[in-house]
Amino acid sequence: MALWNDRNAANKNPAAPTPEPVAHKAAEITEPVVNHAPSAPVRAAQPQVKESLIASNLFIEGKIQGSGDVRIAGQFKGDVDVQGDLTIEVGARLTGAVRASKVVIAGELDGNVVFAARVELQATGVVVGDLKTGSLTVAAGSKMRGQIEVGVEEKATSNTVVSLQKAPMESGAA
Numbered sequence: 001m002a003l004w005n006d007r008n009a010a011n012k013n014p015a016a017p018t019p020e021p022v023a024h025k026a027a028e029i030t031e032p033v034v035n036h037a038p039s040a041p042v043r044a045a046q047p048q049v050k051e052s053l054i055a056s057n058l059f060i061e062g063k064i065q066g067s068g069d070v071r072i073a074g075q076f077k078g079d080v081d082v083q084g085d086l087t088i089e090v091g092a093r094l095t096g097a098v099r100a101s102k103v104v105i106a107g108e109l110d111g112n113v114v115f116a117a118r119v120e121l122q123a124t125g126v127v128v129g130d131l132k133t134g135s136l137t138v139a140a141g142s143k144m145r146g147q148i149e150v151g152v153e154e155k156a157t158s159n160t161v162v163s164l165q166k167a168p169m170e171s172g173a174a
Helices: 007-012
Strands: 052-055 059-066 067-074 074-082 085-088 092-097 098-105 109-110 114-120 126-128 132-139 142-149 163-164
Touching: 074 085, 092 114, 098 109
Parallel strands: 052 067, 059 074, 067 085, 074 092, 074 098, 085 098, 092 109, 098 114, 109 126, 114 132, 126 142, 132 142
Antiparallel strands: 142 163
16 A cells, blocks of 8 residues: 555556547538427517516505506405406405406406406306406306496497396395
């Protein structure tokens, strides 16, 4: 066993031969390289849409206005005017007027949808107010009291009005 600084040990083991230098040749490319793997489609850079959340344990009163999506899981009292989507989750409540690109109602809306390109009223959704929308999807079990204008554009003024009358809701809310 040799110690680190033992000169005799270094003489006992012959030095390993030094490797010979390897000659490197420049790669010659005679044909263009073609990648046969399918490539992902090139997409134009799109701005990311941000979503604001009102959590289920919050009650907020005020006004929401701007661009981006809004998701309400708690309670909000005031008007919502967004250039994006509005989602009212199960158990959430919004009291006020709404203007958005798309409105999904799974909770409660007590107010008018002034305009939305698309409204989805889900099975757990409750609306007490009027709707003006380009298209409407209504799930079985949902509840609504108010007037609906469907197939309208935001700036249109003459539309067919459909009036829905329903008996008071089972929960006792009017």
